Amino acid sequence: MPAPTPTWDPAQYLRHADHRARPFGDLLARVPDLPGAPARIADLGCGPGNVTAVLAxxxxxxxxxxxxxxxPMLEQAARYVGPTAGGGRLDFAHADASAWAPAESGETYDLIVSNATLHWVEGHLDAFPAWLDAVVPGGTFAFxxxxxxxxxxxALMRELGTGARWKSRLGEVLRRDDSVHEPLVYLDRLxxxxxxxxxxxxxYLHVLQGEDPVLDWVKGTGLRPVLTALADDPEARDAFVTEYRDLLRAVYPTEAYGTVLPFQRLFAVARKAG
Incomplete structure (x- = not known):
C-alpha cells in the first residue's frame, strides 16, 4: 500500500535553499539549446518555485x-507568477507527477525538467513514454x-522507523530502497x-551550519513522511525526532568549520530525436 502523501513545509525546505539549488544549476548546464522560440517549459515538482524562476x-x-x-508549495511559488524580465511568462498549476499526462491535453514542451521529485513518484520509469510524447522533436527531458x-x-531513519517501537506506525511510510534506480537503468530506458x-x-559535500544541521536538512525532505504520519501525536513525533537526532550526531560530527553532509545525486538529460 502506498504511503500517505507527505505534508510539505516550504519555510523548512528553503532553509537550505542554496545547497538544494546547486544540483539544478548543474543539471541545466548540460541541457542543450531548445528548439522552440519562444520555448515552452514544464517544471514537474516545482516546490516553492525558487528554482523554477531560474529557468527564466x-x-x-x-x-x-x-x-x-x-x-503550501504552490502558495509560496505564487510570488513568482507573471511576466519575466526577458519577455516570457512564469506560472504555476496543481498536478500530481504520478498521474501527470500532458499529451492527453495536447500540451507539448520543448523542455520537461524535474528537480528532486521523481524519487517520490512510485513507478516513475513507466511514466517516461507518456512524458516524452509531450516533448517536441529535438526537445529535452531532464531530471x-x-x-x-x-x-x-x-539508513538510520529506516533502522529506527522499522524497529520494535515504531514499526507499526512508520514501517509503511518510509521511502523504499527501489525509489531510485541504478544509473544504467535510466540510460537504457531513455x-x-x-x-x-x-x-x-x-x-556533493555540503558544509552545513547551525545546531543539528543534518536533522534540520532532512526535516525539509526525507523526514516529511514521518512528520506527517506522527502529526496527530506531537509527543511521539518529538520522541522519534530526538532518537533520530542523537543517531545523526554520532555519524555527522560537527567541526569548527561546520558539519559535512555527503549527498549523492543522479542526473539525466535525454534529448529527443529531431
Missing part, C-alpha cells in the same frame, strides 16, 4: 509552468534525484525510447 535566466522568452501537488538511500541519513541520453552521478 537561461530561457528569458520562454513560457514556463511549474507543477506541484502541494498547496535529477537524490541517490543516497544507503547513506546514514536514510535510449530505448529514442533519446540521446546523458546520465551521471555527483556527490
Amino acid at each position: 535566466d537561461r530561457w528569458p522568452t520562454a513560457h514556463i509552468t511549474g507543477y506541484d501537488n502541494s498547496a 535529477q534525484v537524490p541517490n543516497n538511500l544507503d547513506a546514514p541519513l536514510h 535510449a530505448r525510447l529514442g533519446c540521446e541520453a546523458d546520465v551521471w552521478e555527483t556527490t
